[in-house]
Amino acid sequence: MSLSKFDRKHYTQGKTPIEYLANLTDILGGPEIYLKHDDLLGLAGGGNKTRKLEFLVADAQRQGADTLITCGAPQSNHCRLTLSAAKKEGMHAVLVLSETVPGSYREDAGGNNFLYKLLNPLDMIVVPGACDLNDTMHLHAKTLQAEGYKPYVIPMGGSNAIGCLGYIVCAEEIVEQANDLNIEFTHAITPTGSCGTHTGLLMGLRSLHVQTRVIGISVNYSRDKHVKRIAQLAQKVNNELFPERKIVIENDDIIVFDDYIGSGYSLPTEGMREAVHLLARCEAILLDPVYTGKAMAGLINLIRKGHFKKSDKVLFLHTGGSPALYHFADYLL
Template sequence: MHLSRFNPLRFAHLPTPLEPLPRLTQALATSPGGGPELWIKRDDCTGLAGGGNKTRKLEYLLGDALANDATTLVTQGAVQSNHVRQTVAAACRFGLECEVILEERTGSNAVDYTQSGNVLLDELMGAKIRRVPGGTDMNAELAKVAAEVAERGGTPYVIPGGGSNIIGALGYVECALELVNQANEMGLEIDRIVTATGSAGTHAGLVAGIAVMGADIPILGIGVRAPKETQEANVYKLAVETADLLGHKERVTRDMVVADCDYVGAGYGLVDQEVIEALKLAARTDAILLDPVYTGKAMKGLIALSRAGKFDGETVVFLHTGGAQGLFGYQSVLDGNLE
């Protein structure tokens, strides 16, 4: 796919491990059909300030930023954004300034949520942070901050929430290629990939990568925010655009994009008991640390669907997008629920 022509920088710890989850597999072998055989793609291990899926995207985004002589990265996310943490880290790595807009999306005023976890790491790495109320037009805020950077003589490079644009999605085209190559080397036949789907870039990049390769592996996104119709439309649009950038727009079809948004709960970043149980089960079987916002909800969905027999007899790879640093922002929510 000649991804090198997009001039990515190389700072992620790749390839990330592809590992079996034997104890979680055993724990979910309760359906009449025996449940799935579970594996995990460890994109929590990409290495940039704790790792996570945004690091792959940032290799391409930083390559583009430096090619355009950027002096300042400008991005946004929720208060406990994993994307923001990794973007701030990338700015440090390459000597750039970083302006961050944090949206108070959940409405939480808890001290751990507003000051610990990813926020603490953002501050440690020197990000310039401004906060805005939930529901703010974040694209308008990004444009405003970028204009301020330009007015004082800097060159801004705007990265959308989650790093989810065509350039960022290339990181997950590359991940799809990496995952298929690893499976081939192991003699592992993958029946399905399951991952969290939010800002759409990871999901779309995987779809585009699998489609362009012709690997024919279904990808299920477990939604963390938007309704199914909205999420699938966002992912499909970005997947088509990404495949078009690679010269194979026609290979992405609408039926390749599937999102199950039944596990969002009360809303983005809001934790219910099923999410806590998913966090506990992953941690207490194969010592996998998930986050409450993305991977915890994706695991909540995976567990429920497995127990309902939806994946019986399949080999399922769970793509771990990282975010365990955010656990510390949810201490007050988890207290008393970890027995």
Template sequence: MNPIRYERRRYTTGQTPIEKLERLSRELGGPVISIKRDDLTGLTAGGNKTRKLEYLVADAVRQGADTLITCGAVQSNHCRLTLAAAVREGLKCQLVLTEPEGGYDPQASGNHLLFHLLGAEKIEVIEADGDMHAAMDKLAHELASQGRKAYLIPVGGSNEVGSLGYMACAEEIEQQAWESGTPYDYVVTATGSGGTQAGLLAGFWARNSNTRVIGVNVSRDRQSQEAKVLELLGSTARTIGLKGEPSPDTVQCEDRYVGPGYAIPTAEMVEAVQLVARTEGILLDPVYTGKAMAGLIGLIREGRFAKEDQVLFLHTGGSPALYTAPQLFLP
């Protein structure tokens, strides 16, 4: 037996709920939409990275690390949750952040505020096009010279170990579908670093599920994103011993809702965030779930789904980013 799938910390109590979005479904006149509330996972303010960190931090603890090092944007949800996991485990945490357009503001709100509140040991800010992995390696070497041991976590927690978090989530969705008698035809999720989508695909593959996963890109183009997810799906499958190679046809990404680029607002995103807030009282975020929901709305409006289809939207969290751009939503 390969033990890797069982080496896991537990940061969330029980399953995250699935709720039907009846008012939103009526408003759009489309399929039956439900939402998987992974914004309610454990650790500070929740989000999809919590699931990945359950496996990544277990690996770090197993290796005897005393410090987690990771990287991301100045408002990175992943950095927030990695730091929160370190606090929970009594570890130190250092962050490598990329400078945003317009320059770095050390007094920034949102997740950046939480980095300081949670007590990041060190924050290294590099140029937007800088080499994050080289910067993390440098921090790790500095710690090693002090007799400490770092564990490096890639952007988004998206490697074979981190993807196991969403393999477990796919199995959780299958269990909830069985309990409710509601099999899901589609899961729609934001896709960026790729680990969430690859993990879901691996999990449904392992369960012989017919559920299809549609990733809505938040950064790169469709071809690049599908190749990235497919590569990670294949390596994750090999890590856990799934037989065969994944078919490229199983990876579906939509790049029409990225807009000008990562974390750059779009009118469709603003509409989606407002619509879900005003029909269901649920907060999305402007970087990930807002664009993913804009993608789902766009696909519904163009007739991608049948009216009877059961579509599950994965809420990956990120609401602290709302408070960094109030001008987008104020009259």
């Protein structure tokens, strides 16, 4: 599938590496475990949203925008990377931060919150968790327009049809690397939150007729809600971007486990703590406590329950987020 018709920025040089986790594979005694290092993508601190932003920022500039508006939680990797992209492009950025967990925003917090201040957004607005973030962003866009700015609104996680292109590209990259390594991945594991990464990866693989099973580990919502959201996003990608060559995704091809969320989004779990410790101490890899920590906890538990064959080859997508580790230091140590 050619994506050359879509405008795109390039924030990363070359492909992110795939690493065989020999120590973790031995410790768990299950399938061969590999890791795709999207934590090494470009922009400040890296992470999966960089791939989405390559297409979203290009679209914003095509429309003549000079200001990016987006939203997320107080420790949002997406907000950090959107702000980073804006600085890279000489644009402004406005962040709308939602207190998904009441009282979770602290002005003096470290992690991504510190990086927001270092990168210096045009404005940063904190709203209650019950607030409609899309309405808030669009209302602020109107205010900015009245002040002479040209805003472009990016949804939560960059997860719209254009954002999904980032992981359609990633799927192509994985297939090329798998061919070079002479590996056929049986499964790909991804954190599933706003669903753009999961949707793009699944659509990209199926567009190449690769049957690797994509397994999402939910970090926030129920399995049913994610399955519905991924199906809707896939339909939007087809209708808006590929009307002449649709990528068919059946509902039974959308696999999500919602057993590893714990008490809620961004709230620590013992499984996450074990996963963060294990990867740091046996593979020198830093996971984050909100996304990859919980996704790896899910993978570890599925291996222990015998979900995979010993002959399987499992690719874990590291979506970044390590700056948030410093915010959760008291819990993790």
